[in-house]
Amino acid sequence: MSETTPGGADLAARAAALDTADPLAKLRDRFALPDGLVYLDGNSLGALPAAVPGAVEDVVRRQWGELLIRSWDESGWWTAPERIGDLIAPLIGAAPGQVTVGDSTSVNLFKALVGAARLAAPGRTRMLVDATTFPTDGYIAASAARLTGLEVVPVDPSDAAAHLTDTTAVVLLNHVDYRTGRLHDLPALTRAAHASGALVVWDLCHSAGALPVGLDAHDVDLAVGCTYKYLNGGPGAPAYIYVAQRHQGAFDSPLPGWNSHVEPFAMTPEYEPAQGAARTRVGTPDILSMLALEAALGAWEGVDVADVRAKSLALTDFFLECVAAYVPEGAVEPVTPAPHAERGSQVSLRTANARAVMTELIARGVIGDFRAPDVLRFGFTPLYVSFADAERAARTLGHIFG
Structure with missing residues (x-):
């Protein structure tokens, strides 16, 4: 899979621009996250705050x-x-x-x-x-x-x-x-x-x-x-x-x-x-x-939960857009509601062989989790998850199905 959608939009470049404009991006420094890892399992276990x-x-x-x-x-x-x-x-x-x-x-x-x-x-x-x-x-x-x-x-x-x-x-x-x-x-x-x-x-x-x-x-x-x-x-x-x-x-x-x-x-x-x-x-x-x-x-400290919610919705919207661009049609089915009023801060995708798919994602440095029998869960914690993380996760998922 390339990093460009069929429509020609460069999602990686868009992710970089969104991260540059993100007022919460600096909060990632408050956490001790391993380099090179995309962590989308904060809905099971949050990342380590650096002060702990x-x-x-x-x-x-x-x-x-x-x-x-x-x-x-x-x-x-x-x-x-x-x-x-x-x-x-x-x-x-x-x-x-x-x-x-x-x-x-x-x-x-x-x-x-x-x-x-x-x-x-x-x-x-x-x-x-x-x-x-x-x-x-x-x-x-x-x-x-x-x-x-x-x-x-x-x-x-x-x-x-x-x-x-x-x-x-x-x-x-x-x-x-x-x-x-x-x-x-x-x-x-x-x-x-x-x-x-x-x-x-x-x-x-x-x-x-x-x-x-x-x-x-x-x-x-x-x-x-x-x-x-x-x-x-x-x-x-x-x-x-x-x-x-x-x-x-x-x-x-x-x-x-x-x-x-x-x-x-x-x-x-x-x-x-x-x-x-x-x-x-x-x-x-x-x-x-x-x-x-x-x-x-x-x-x-100094964080407004309303700003967290705004970024959460933007992240999950962008991730779903990237999934639609990178993952072959029919390979996954979103089960998280599309309307913002009905969506938390995670995206769940239904797919065959979900456990094996998540195992492969983790091996490639994208950590989400699996729920039986067929659900991939991706949690978006706005304090430390970036738009680049969302794009990379969807692109990696596309590579697995490609």
Whole structure:
């Protein structure tokens, strides 16, 4: 395959021009990326922010090695879950005091679903659950439903509003579908849930850090998300949970731990929850990974999520254009919606022998990922992915099929 489309446009030259004009291009220097590699898997694991290794070394050598237990106070370990939550808050459209960092997404989802069920009006019996959700969300929802006596009703998110009734207690939806990259209408679906008297829990794993979310603006009740994808917190980085301020006083966590006690060091046998977001805590914070995340979030300094969204859409548009130019017709089928209002920050392509194709792409220095049975996924993280990366990825894909 040549670098020129049949129509004569030089896509490589266009990519260079787009990168020159890109106001976010300089942010790539905030990350430690291997030379010569196109990394389009930030929707699974974000790249390493350059500030993280030094920060982790300080945590290990000085804060732990020298200060020892004094670091709970002197280094701010004790307040890290809420402090780092407040760093994430503006990236998901939340005011301070509503986001707590800690535990995994699965654990936080369990807290959110059971907590939402306990907040729901009496007599409601159903939990609507995104039928296309990441499997763990389904497993957790089923367990939460058993605990709270609710019936799980699987729904297609695009049709969820039609299934809402006065028996619906809780709705669990993904903001972006992990397979297809489809973006669901958070504002409209939240309004519909509230109109039926239900509470809504949103999974933001594939949207936070890639596009505006607007939790407060859209009156979302609860939300959870991971930090190792577009937020670049590192493998297994702690997740977060959002509980809207209006619900915090009545939020009844199914996992009350000593860390969420109003007086954790009183060691009393009776449990009394802390006020505010701290009542979502459970056990001792995972300090090493949490403070690595705090350093990673420094890469967002001065960044407007609206600008990130604009670049994300431009990148995915350009990539799809390049795929159409370089890849033989019929070799791949885009499954990510074309309309911007329905697209997250990834492009998924369906093709035969997808696993082998992705293996070959990776061997040629283009890293995306594969989802069974036939989907190639390419995640576009605007903080460090360039238009040249998008052009090279599509051109390499064309070479494989050519």
